[in-house]
Amino acid sequence: MEHRSDNILDNPSLKNLGSPAGYKVPExxxxxxxxxxxxxxxxxxxxxxxxxxATDRTFWQKxxxxxxxxxxxxxxxxMLQMFAMLGSKTTLEPMESNPMIANALSTEDFVTDYVYxxxxxxxxxxxxxxxxxxxxxxxxxxxxxxxxxxxxxxxxYILP
Numbered sequence: 001m002e003h004r005s006d007n008i009l010d011n012p013s014l015k016n017l018g019s020p021a022g023y024k025v026p027e028x029x030x031x032x033x034x035x036x037x038x039x040x041x042x043x044x045x046x047x048x049x050x051x052x053x054a055t056d057r058t059f060w061q062k063x064x065x066x067x068x069x070x071x072x073x074x075x076x077x078x079m080l081q082m083f084a085m086l087g088s089k090t091t092l093e094p095m096e097s098n099p100m101i102a103n104a105l106s107t108e109d110f111v112t113d114y115v116y117x118x119x120x121x122x123x124x125x126x127x128x129x130x131x132x133x134x135x136x137x138x139x140x141x142x143x144x145x146x147x148x149x150x151x152x153x154x155x156x157y158i159l160p
Contacts, residue, residue, distance in 0.1 A: 095101045104110045119127070128134045
């Protein structure tokens with residue numbers, strides 16, 4: 001049985017090739033390498049007198065890397081949440097199921113300030129007729145129904 005070594009330099013077929021491959025360095029070359037390199041480099045007196053100013057860092061300078069890192073992780077978390085929301089096939093819940101929104105929609109001030117402001121007078125009257133709040137014979141006083149008043153977006157709507 002032949003003895004096999006994992007070292008390829010011990011392989012008998014490579015020993016018969018002749019000269020070894022690679023470079024040879026002089027004896028003791030790496031022992032004196034640092035000293036020889038120092039002798040070859042030019043003098044730099046400005047580097048020998050390294051004295052950093054002894055300034056105290058402010059609180060923000062000390063905390064800034066941690067704040068930046070926290071902001072980075074928060075941004076990554078928000079981005080992953082957004083991708084999760086975009087990828088899911090969930091439907092929106094009706095507004096009545098949220099108690100805060102249902103409470104806001106039940107107050108007359110909210111509806112007057114946010115819903116009626118975006119509607120024209122004609123749309124308001126049509127909506128009130130459809131819901132049965134007023135009938136067709138209702139007398140509109142102070143409510144302008146002409147086209148010129150409807151075109152004016154800055155006009156204040158007077159509700160019946």
